[in-house]
Amino acid sequence: MPLTEAGIYAAALRLIDADGVEALTMRKLATALDANPMSLYHHVPNKEALLRGVARMAGAQFRTVALEDAPWQERIRLLATDFRTLAHRHPRLIAYSFSHQPDFIQHEDPFLVALTAILGAAGVPLPEIPETIALVCSVVTGVLTAELNGALHQWASIEPPAVPTADDSGSERPGPDEDRVFRLVLDTLVTGLESRLTADRDGQAGRR
Amino acid sequence: MPLTEAGIYAAALRLIDADGVEALTMRKLATALDANPMSLYHHVPNKEALLRGVARMAGAQFRTVALEDAPWQERIRLLATDFRTLAHRHPRLIAYSFSHQPDFIQHEDPFLVALTAILGAAGVPLPEIPETIALVCSVVTGVLTAELNGALHQWASIEPPAVPTADDSGSERPGPDEDRVFRLVLDTLVTGLESRLTADRDGQAGRR
DNA sequence: ACCTGAACACCGTTCAAGT
DNA sequence: ACCTGAACACCGTTCAAGT
Numbered sequence: 001m002p003l004t005e006a007g008i009y010a011a012a013l014r015l016i017d018a019d020g021v022e023a024l025t026m027r028k029l030a031t032a033l034d035a036n037p038m039s040l041y042h043h044v045p046n047k048e049a050l051l052r053g054v055a056r057m058a059g060a061q062f063r064t065v066a067l068e069d070a071p072w073q074e075r076i077r078l079l080a081t082d083f084r085t086l087a088h089r090h091p092r093l094i095a096y097s098f099s100h101q102p103d104f105i106q107h108e109d110p111f112l113v114a115l116t117a118i119l120g121a122a123g124v125p126l127p128e129i130p131e132t133i134a135l136v137c138s139v140v141t142g143v144l145t146a147e148l149n150g151a152l153h154q155w156a157s158i159e160p161p162a163v164p165t166a167d168d169s170g171s172e173r174p175g176p177d178e179d180r181v182f183r184l185v186l187d188t189l190v191t192g193l194e195s196r197l198t199a200d201r202d203g204q205a206g207r208r
Numbered sequence: 209m210p211l212t213e214a215g216i217y218a219a220a221l222r223l224i225d226a227d228g229v230e231a232l233t234m235r236k237l238a239t240a241l242d243a244n245p246m247s248l249y250h251h252v253p254n255k256e257a258l259l260r261g262v263a264r265m266a267g268a269q270f271r272t273v274a275l276e277d278a279p280w281q282e283r284i285r286l287l288a289t290d291f292r293t294l295a296h297r298h299p300r301l302i303a304y305s306f307s308h309q310p311d312f313i314q315h316e317d318p319f320l321v322a323l324t325a326i327l328g329a330a331g332v333p334l335p336e337i338p339e340t341i342a343l344v345c346s347v348v349t350g351v352l353t354a355e356l357n358g359a360l361h362q363w364a365s366i367e368p369p370a371v372p373t374a375d376d377s378g379s380e381r382p383g384p385d386e387d388r389v390f391r392l393v394l395d396t397l398v399t400g401l402e403s404r405l406t407a408d409r410d411g412q413a414g415r416r
Numbered sequence: 417a418c419c420t421g422a423a424c425a426c427c428g429t430t431c432a433a434g435t
Numbered sequence: 436a437c438c439t440g441a442a443c444a445c446c447g448t449t450c451a452a453g454t
Contacts, residue, residue, distance in 0.1 A: 003418085026447060036420055038448085043418095047447065099307035102358040107366055134354070134363035134389045135396060141359070142350010146342070150310040151349070155342035158315055181342045188343060191403040192396030211437085234428060244439050246429085251437095255428065 003035055005043045009057045012050060013093065021051065021096040055097045055104055062086050064114055072122035073190050079114050080140050080186055087144045095148040098141045105137055123197055136189065143185045147178050156181050211243055213251045217265045220258060221301065229259070229304040263305045263312055270294050272322055280330035281398045287322050288348050288394055295352045303356040306349045313345055331405055344397065351393045355386050364389050 011032050015024050026047055030037040044050045064082040067075050087094040097104040105111060115133060124132050146152035156177070219240050223232050234255060238245040252258045272290040275283050295302040305312040313319060323341060332340050354360035364385070 025445090027445085038421080039419055041448075095307065099303065099353060099357060102354075102362055105359070105363070112366070130364050130366045131389050131392055133366055134360050135392050137363050138351040138354045138360060138389070138393055139347055139396075140350075141354065142348075143346040145307060145353065146310075146346045146349065149307060151313070152342050152346060154310055155313070155345050156338050158320070158338045158341055181339050181346070184339055184343050185346055188347075188400030188404065189396065190400075192398075192400035195399040195403065196396065233426090235426085246440080247438055249429075 003033065003039055003043055005053065006057070008033065008040060008043055008050070009054045012054045013058060013090065016054065016093050016096075017090055020092045024051075026050075051096070052101065055093060055101055058086075058090050058093055059097075059104065059109065061089070062110055064110065066114070068121075072118050073194070075118045075121070076115070076136070076190060076193075077186050079111070079118065080136075083111060083140060084144060084147075084182065087148060091148045095145060098145050105141075122193070123201070124193075125200070132193075139185060139189050143182055147182065152178055152181055211241065211247055211251055213261065214265070216241065216248060216251055216258070217262045220262045221266060221298065224262065224301050224304075225298055228300045232259075234258075259304070260309065263301060263309055266294075266298050266301055267305075267312065267317065269297070270318055272318065274322070276329075280326050281402070283326045283329070284323070284344070284398060284401075285394050287319070287326065288344075291319060291348060292352060292355075292390065295356060299356045303353060306353050313349075330401070331409075332401075333408070340401075347393060347397050351390055355390065360386055360389055 008029070012024060012029055015029060015032060026040055027037045029050075030040055033040075040050075044053065062083065064079055067078060070078075112133065115136060116129060119129055119132050119136075120126075143152065146155070216237070220232060220237055223237060223240060234248055235245045237258075238248055241248075248258075252261065270291065272287055275286060278286075320341065323344060324337060327337055327340050327344075328334075351360065354363070
């Protein structure tokens with residue numbers, strides 16, 4: 001079968017899922033496609049563009065349901081959880097994209113469209129929408145990056161220093177649980193947003 | 209002068225600050241040190257260990273003041289801001305470390321020691337300290353990563369969709385301001401933590 | 417238009433040999 | 436102990452030549 005841009009991206013994504021972005025090589029990709037390494041360059045200008053294309057293709061798999069009638073708190077939780085599902089599907093690529101592709105989450109993406117709608121429904125004033133988008137995206141990509149690269153696990157496994165309160169050996173802490181910390185981050189984000197909105201409504205004008 | 213481990217790290221850090229981690233090469237580093245590329249391997253086992261060493265050295269520059277009498281909210285803000293100062297000093301290295309070195313923030317680091325103390329002073333129950341550390345580290349590294357790689361700027365620059373409320377052309381939004389979003393993230397984090405602590409104190413037991 | 421072989425300018429790292 | 440030259444097994448990409 002002939003080489004196509006989409007076929008190249010799909011093969012690259014398979015290799016990345018299997019061995020990570022750093023192991024992806026134009027030469028290995030060509031071998032996987034049963035092609036000459038140089039043939040790739042007729043469909044993709046260079047390796048960086050290849051990785052952007054793969055990320056765009058994987059990002060297009062993002063799906064979320066609208067739930068327009070639910071409270072905004074629930075909607076934003078669902079949106080973040082759906083994003084996490086995508087991250088789990090292609091962890092190596094998504095981790096790479098978060099750190100190397102500042103434009104991975106783009107204006108027209110369903111994620112941002114949904115987020116903007118939710119923040120509007122929550123009552124965030126229009127001029128504060130962009131900075132609130134930045135806030136939410138930072139927090140969500142932050143916790144997902146930490147989960148994907150293992151930092152979250154390490155942090156959550158840190159033993160409380162000293163102060164062994166009586167006998168703790170029987171309680172058997174259930175072990176670090178990424179799900180739990182992810183929910184904790186979402187709870188904190190939502191609660192923090194709620195407080196800001198309430199304060200705004202109560203008439204506090206000046207924001208420094 | 210003879211090659212030393214510390215000297216190698218320092219030279220590597222200079223090259224990274226100037227041209228980024230991806231431009232650092234054993235061969236270029238050797239040239240900068242006026243040495244043979246192979247001489248480096250007598251002081252550092254390989255490139256990955258080199259980068260870990262450089263990160264450890266840069267991380268050791270982290271400084272923060274205790275402020276033990278201030279309210280925990282102010283202390284956590286200061287701690288995060290001091291960490292941001294370090295990130296600004298070596299942006300390329302720190303961005304790399306956040307995404308590639310899950311153990312960049314380690315148990316004994318002054319940052320984690322201070323954070324643990326602050327959370328304890330805030331009244332976070334001992335068994336919840338680790339997950340709260342994970343929460344705070346995720347959020348702080350998340351917003352710093354986004355700032356360092358430019359995503360924060362992009363997100364904060366997104367124009368509110370449609371709904372041009374009358375004449376907006378004279379208002380001249382002050383342009384995306386990373387400082388502002390960073391403070392917003394901290395405010396949200398602190399407020400979210402406050403709410404959890406208050407809820408806990410009010411006697412709500414069960415945590416899912 | 418699409419493919420390809422040879423080549424260029426690099427990499428990190430091994431290894432045997434030097435002092 | 437520390438250094439070094441040559442070499443190995445790779446990279447991404449250019450370019451002229453093929454069909």
